[in-house]
Amino acid sequence: MATVEFRQASRIYDPKVRPAVNRVNLSIEDGEFLVLVGPSGCGKSTTLRMLAGLEPIDEGGVYIDGEDVSERRARARDVAMVFQSYALYPNMTARQNISFALENVKMPKHDIAERVEEAARMLELGELLDKKPGAMSGGQRQRVAMGRAIVRHPKVFCMDEPLSNLDAKLRVSTRAQIAALQRNLGVTTVYVTHDQTEAMTMGDRVCVLKDGILQQVDTPKELYENPGNTFVAEFIGSPSITLMDGVSIVDGRAVLGENHAIDLGIPRELAENARGPRVIAGVRPEAWEILGVGAKPSEPATVPLRVELVEHLGSEAFAYCSPIMTADSPVTIRQRRVTVRADKRRELQPEDVIHVRPRLGESVFFDEATQINLAYL
Amino acid sequence: MTTSVDTQVVPPTAPRDAGEALPPVPGTQIDEAPQLTAAQRRRRGRGVDQSSPVVKIAGYIALAITVAVIMVPLYFIVITSLKTRPDIYSDPITWWPNPFNPQNYSYVMTTLEFDLYLRNSVIITGILTVVKVTLGVLSAYAFAFIKFPLRNFLFVLVIAALMVPNQITIISNYSLIAQLGWRNTFIGIIVPLAGVAFGTFLMRNHFLSLPKEIMEAAEMDGSSFFRTLFKVVLPMSWPTVIAFTLITVVGEWNEYLWPFLVADTSATAPLPIGLTLLQDVEGLTNWGPVMAGTVLATLPMLVIFLILQKRMIKGLTAGAVKG
Incomplete structure (x- = not known):
């Protein structure tokens, strides 16, 4: 002892x-x-x-x-x-x-x-x-x-x-x-x-x-x-977290997508910790909510992704997708890969287009310059 | 509980062993026999050996020649030692002694003091082997596992000693031994031969090849320096130690030049010197006793080799680490 x-x-x-x-x-x-x-x-x-x-x-x-x-x-x-x-x-x-x-x-x-x-x-x-x-x-x-x-x-x-x-x-x-x-x-x-x-x-x-x-x-x-x-965010968790650089902070909200329509739910005190107008946001595979499959979004304020590879693990599946970005988007995604956890009941095929949105409050935010979690600053 | 109704119920199928493979899932496998091409049929039962008969015959011939080159002279030594003198010189040569004459052996043993030479050889070889193996193992253990200043330089020096032929140092050794009055003594024969370079080199390289983690485990287990040597390192090194011992025994048993210089009586001289003296006494024509002496000088080494060779080949590190 x-x-x-x-x-x-x-x-x-x-x-x-x-x-x-x-x-x-x-x-x-x-x-x-x-x-x-x-x-x-x-x-x-x-x-x-x-x-x-x-x-x-x-x-x-x-x-x-x-x-x-x-x-x-x-x-x-x-x-x-x-x-x-x-x-x-x-x-x-x-x-x-x-x-x-x-x-x-x-x-x-x-x-x-x-x-x-x-x-x-x-x-x-x-x-x-x-x-x-x-x-x-x-x-x-x-x-x-x-x-x-x-x-x-x-x-x-x-x-x-x-x-x-x-x-x-x-x-x-x-x-x-x-x-x-x-x-x-x-x-x-x-x-x-x-x-x-x-x-x-x-x-x-x-x-x-x-x-x-x-x-x-x-x-x-x-x-x-x-x-x-x-x-640490990338190392812990498998498949690993999706990190998005250049997410804008507008009026104390971290937002994404066209017209800043998607709210990532950054807590107020973290938004105040941000040292610039932009932060890095991390979203775990299970934090993405799949709202629809197909060319047209069924709901507003979603991110379109093209499925490249699906890993079926039996009880669940992981879809590795490439984001369909608008041309002038300030956001870049590391490895150009978004990993989404899908329920086994949802059948996904490569080349499908899915529409996803991060669940509110399940994202983590990092300072752009130091790469440190805003909660620790 | 013994008369419970439940015990009467026979289970529908006997429970299987956990390790036993189940039959394949229905519909996944084909029932018919597999194809069997001519080549597959030819390979059957032949294992992996696919060489042609010509190659095999050539191989056997080469083998037979090699064996003959080694065995025929040995055979002649043995049968000559059992022949009478006229029989040795009979023309054409005979392949079997006629008459059978084992008296050559008793003659060398009793009349020519071969028993004394044999005793001397055993003493000299025994002491030298013990000294050399001890020194070799201890010095190698130090070179492999103790960090001390000039370690690598000293080791290069040991290897350099390997490169120097024995004959070079023989004159200075002789004058020193003669001055000390050690001629015709065991100590005079043994001391100059007791230096060990090859053993240090061989054992050190072997020790370095042992898995590092086992040494670390011994350190963690609080094993002392010499306890680690005897309980951990040496038990993993027996094949190398035995090989080294065997080389030393054979080398010292056959050592000729140095004992020949410092010993010339049956009081201390070993067998090879005895053989020379025997030839001097018997002249260059009486080969029977000379060959009997040769057989007697060779036999102990043959026995030792047969005893040790199995242990030498056996690998003892199996299972130490993942394997």
């Missing part, structure tokens, strides 16, 4: 290029499940390894329970790690793998046996205990690697993409198991993943990194509904 704090922590491989981890400040509460997420090369694994003691901290500090551990070796930090490749000792059985750390601290034999039994019960290792890793499936190895971590009763768990070598179905079930296990044990956990579904479903809070810079830390719901900047 411990709190973890990064204070201006950096990892600088080469002073000439940007740091792999750049002055990260992050406080993790006792018992919290924090997920580090970001695109590849964003420094999330490096951040985790700095906490574990496998990477040096070149600037700033890392504190566990208020104690500066920056110069302490990995073994002295009381942190356990689950590796992406599991890194089990191939010459040892599961039982030996799990008890290795306890033997290293010269724990009495019967205590070790007790702890191993406890871990085995929690992870349903049972008859696996006397097998070697070579004779196990990927999911079984993953569970042994988890066992090796929990048997130590460490202050902090570090998990580096522990599920990425499992197949999709097993990943979903193991995801739930790990989350439940962590809640039972109540051990502070830092979990690295590139899979944002994992991030959203497992974490008490999620920390988004890009190019070594911490972008935002918040609950999954808050990250999704109120992303701090356009990067």
Whole structure:
């Protein structure tokens, strides 16, 4: 049980290029499940390894329970790690793998046996205990690697993409198991993943990194509904949000379309935060309301879109559309793609023209210059 | 509950195992037999080997020649060691000893002190192998996993030592050993041969090829430096260690030039020197005892190789990481 704090922590491989981890400040509460997420090369694994003691901290500090551990070796930090490749000792059985750390601290034999039994019960290792890793499936190895971590009763768990070598179905079930296990044990956990579904479903809070810079830390719901900047908005959520540059603010209203007919429902205090006449608006796929299909709009004040591709997922479908813009529109849409979630009951075909409108109050707004959410300014 | 009515009800179909494949959905698959072309029929039962008979015969001939080149001289060593002297010189050569004469062996063993040479060889090879493997593994472990100043320079120096032929250092070594009064002693034979460059090189490269995460896991598990070596690194390295041991054993067993220079009595000289002395004693014509001595000198290596080769080939890293 411990709190973890990064204070201006950096990892600088080469002073000439940007740091792999750049002055990260992050406080993790006792018992919290924090997920580090970001695109590849964003420094999330490096951040985790700095906490574990496998990477040096070149600037700033890392504190566990208020104690500066920056110069302490990995073994002295009381942190356990689950590796992406599991890194089990191939010459040892599961039982030996799990008890290795306890033997290293010269724990009495019967205590070790007790702890191993406890871990085995929690992870349903049972008859696996006397097998070697070579004779196990990927999911079984993953569970042994988890066992090796929990048997130590460490202050902090570090998990580096522990599920990425499992197949999709097993990943979903193991995801739930790990989350439940962590809640039972109540051990502070830092979990690295590139899979944002994992991030959203497992974490008490999620920390988004890009190019070594911490972008935002918040609950999954808050990250999704109120992303701090356009990067977080685009990174969180699948399919990703549609961002529209150059949306006009007229009389305290963010408006879109011909004659400014479509109101995006910007709250008054956000409109006042806007530093210019225009803002960036973000609309999630499910925030678009499909009002009609066909050449002619059935309702006024809609945006026409041409469907390019439809992805049927069974329970729902996502239509990837190109906007049909008026020639003099100040608005540009990033990637020239608008993604719209459609109910499975609505049949959409490529080349259909659909008329949509963002639901009032479901859009997010960003400052044009800084790309920061107006709510955070 | 045992007499409950429910237990009488037989389920309509037996429950299937979770892993068993169900029959295809009706209407999706064709019932008739698949096509079978002439080429497909020819391939049947032949596995993946598709080479023509001509290529195969050529391959076997090449194989037979290679085996003959290696085996015929060995065969002649063995049968000559069992022949009487007139039989060895009979013309045309005979392919089978007549009469059978195993007395050559007892002659070399008892009269020519081969038992002593054999003992010396075992002592020298045994000590040298233990020393070299220990030094090789320890130095390689340091080169692979400890960061110290000039590490790379020192490693280049080790490799450079590999490039220098042994014969170059032999004169200075000899004068040093002679000055120390170590001629005709085991220590004089062993010390100059105990340097290890190849083993360091081989083991270091192997250690560096081990998955980095396993070393990190050992560090996280609080394993001490030497415990990591013995419990984690070496168990993953047995094939390489055994290969290195085998190379060392064979190399030291057959070591000739240096022991020949510093030892010339049966008190310390190993088998190859014994063979030379044997030839000196028996003259250049009595091949029977010489060949018997050769067989005796070769046999232990053959046995060791047969014992170790299986372990050498067996891969032990399987299952360490995703595989």
